[in-house]
Amino acid sequence: MQIILASDSPRRKQLLSWTGLEFKAVSHRVDEEEYRGDTAEDLVGQLAIAKATSIEPLSGGIVIGSDLVVAKRDKFMSKPKDLNQAREYLRLLSGKTHSVFCGVAVASRDKVLMSVASSWVGMKPYDDKIIEAYIKQFHVLDKGGAYAIQFELSGYGSLVKMFGGGITTIIGLPLEHLENLLKEFGVKVKADWTKQCKIETGYEF
Numbered sequence: 605m606q607i608i609l610a611s612d613s614p615r616r617k618q619l620l621s622w623t624g625l626e627f628k629a630v631s632h633r634v635d636e637e638e639y640r641g642d643t644a645e646d647l648v649g650q651l652a653i654a655k656a657t658s659i660e661p662l663s664g665g666i667v668i669g670s671d672l673v674v675a676k677r678d679k680f681m682s683k684p685k686d687l688n689q690a691r692e693y694l695r696l697l698s699g700k701t702h703s704v705f706c707g708v709a710v711a712s713r714d715k716v717l718m719s720v721a722s723s724w725v726g727m728k729p730y731d732d733k734i735i736e737a738y739i740k741q742f743h744v745l746d747k748g749g750a751y752a753i754q755f756e757l758s759g760y761g762s763l764v765k766m767f768g769g770g771i772t773t774i775i776g777l778p779l780e781h782l783e784n785l786l787k788e789f790g791v792k793v794k795a796d797w798t799k800q801c802k803i804e805t806g807y808e809f
Contacts, residue, residue: 605666606628606664606665607626607627607628607791608627608630608665609627609629609668610631610656610658611655611669612629612631613746613776615775615776616776617629619777619779620668620777620779620782622779622797622801622804623783623795624794624795625791625794627668630659632654632659632669633658634651634654634658636651636671639651644675644703645707645722647673647705648672648705648706649709649718650707651707652669652670652707652708652709652720653707653718655669655670655709656668656669656709656711656718657669657709657716661713666710666786666791667710667711668782669708669709669711670706670707670709670777670778671706672705672706672748673706673748674702674725674748675702676702676703681693681696681748681750682748683745683747683748684744684745684750685745687745690745690750691732691735691750693749693751694738694739694749694751694763697751697763698727699727699728699730700726701724701726701727702725702749703722703723703724703725704723704725704748704774705720705721706720706721706722706723707719707720707721708720708721708781708782708785709785710786710788717788717789719781719784720781721780721781722769722773723767723770723773723774724767724769725753725767725774726765726766727763727765728765730763734760734763737760738751738757741757752775753767754775754805770809771805771807775805779801780809783797
């Protein structure tokens with residue numbers, strides 16, 4: 605079966621590789637700015653479906669789409685449009701707890717299924733000096749909320765203090781949800797991705 609990942613994200617490619625499935629990654633054909641949602645769950649669900657259905661699979665094949673949004677109360681933070689917005693996002697998140705919603709969808713020619721996963725993240729209290737060092741060292745413009753849990757500044761570590769829920773949700777592809785969706789298309793993962801997750805991140809899930 606042909607499996608397509610509708611994403612250019614190196615993080616999503618890495619996460620999907622943990623399943624042992626063979627797949628091809630291609631760019632989705634979605635203008636994310638065109639989408640709005642009343643809730644973060646609604647927004648990531650819409651975008652996951654849009655990405656998965658933006659590419660026509662071969663007969664019998666499937667396409668996987670995913671999207672992530674960081675939510676602080678009623679403010680949704682997707683990818684920042686520029687470094688000034690990245691600074692704004694990081695200041696808003698400093699010392700606070702926020703939610704991360706990640707939608708994942710699987711589409712064939714005749715069926716589309718979608719699921720939304722959520723986690724929470726508590727950030728360290730950091731100042732503008734740390735923010736400037738962070739955006740200088742890391743590429744943040746393709747990150748929801750302008751940060752990645754796996755990025756660590758020398759002498760400071762991750763901006764994240766604690767989290768709850770699946771770490772693959774926070775990174776950008778909720779593998780436990782995806783595994784369940786794939787079963788509905790007759791696809792079983794070939795590897796124990798939880799073991800690889802533990803090796804790569806230090807966490808089982």
